[in-house]
Amino acid sequence: MKKVQKNNEADTVCAVDYAFQRIGGKHKGRVIYHLRGGVKRYGELRRSLTGITPKMLTQVLRELEQDELITRHVYLEVPPRVEYQLTDTGRELLPFIILLSEWGRKQMGMPSLYACQPELSSLVIETRE
């Protein structure tokens, strides 16, 4: 529902602003980060993203979907299964998210996760974050 561009005046659009509107907010970055390894189900995400309420998770996923950063695939089964994964556009954000995460880890005095492993997508890391 959020307008990507809501600068009211003839205000020049800034790329940094634009990008932050698409990945800003409290949870979007984390969702993208947690989808770095490939497909994940709703419940998996809910468990990974500690502290998120189902309402917020759904909302964030819908926004990311509308922005074409993730795809949503519904399987008509019982019990239902819904899978999310990054689009190509979304995947282009990964280096940035990972860089940010690395910076954050460093600032927090935590060890880097990737320093020695150039291949990221194949890693399955369960540090609960």
Add this chain to the structure above:
Amino acid sequence: MKKVQKNNEADTVCAVDYAFQRIGGKHKGRVIYHLRGGVKRYGELRRSLTGITPKMLTQVLRELEQDELITRHVYLEVPPRVEYQLTDTGRELLPFIILLSEWGRKQMGMPSLYACQPELSSLVIETRE
């Protein structure tokens, strides 16, 4: 004033979350981006960051200063002069902000600014953003 860590429970801190808290918000990314070229004065920033109110600019600058991402240097002159610049920690965020900006430009259908120039810090780019 903002607590860097305000997760109430024994909630595990996430590096991505942490980072977003430090550079999130509507203007922080832009401020960092605009300081990429070195020292800037308050008025310069105000003119660069179209649409920002003095209150918000001051607030953002103070938060970034507290977070040790920028420094503030006051010259006791008349008229007063105050200069801001990135700290080393802040500068470490530049690759990431620039990556984000490039992504945003691409998404917006704008040409890349940096594709052919590995040296960024020396560039003086006046695209008003």
Add this chain to the structure above:
DNA sequence: CTGTATCCTATGAGATACTG
């Protein structure tokens, strides 16, 4: 020139309960 001081409002986001 470099900010403060007020006032005000939209909305991001949490808590809780319920559903196909």
Add this chain to the structure above:
DNA sequence: CAGTATCTCATAGGATACAG
């Protein structure tokens, strides 16, 4: 399992005016 539906609240952020 994968979500909706309400209700509520704090606060990020804007407008405007003033100040050293």
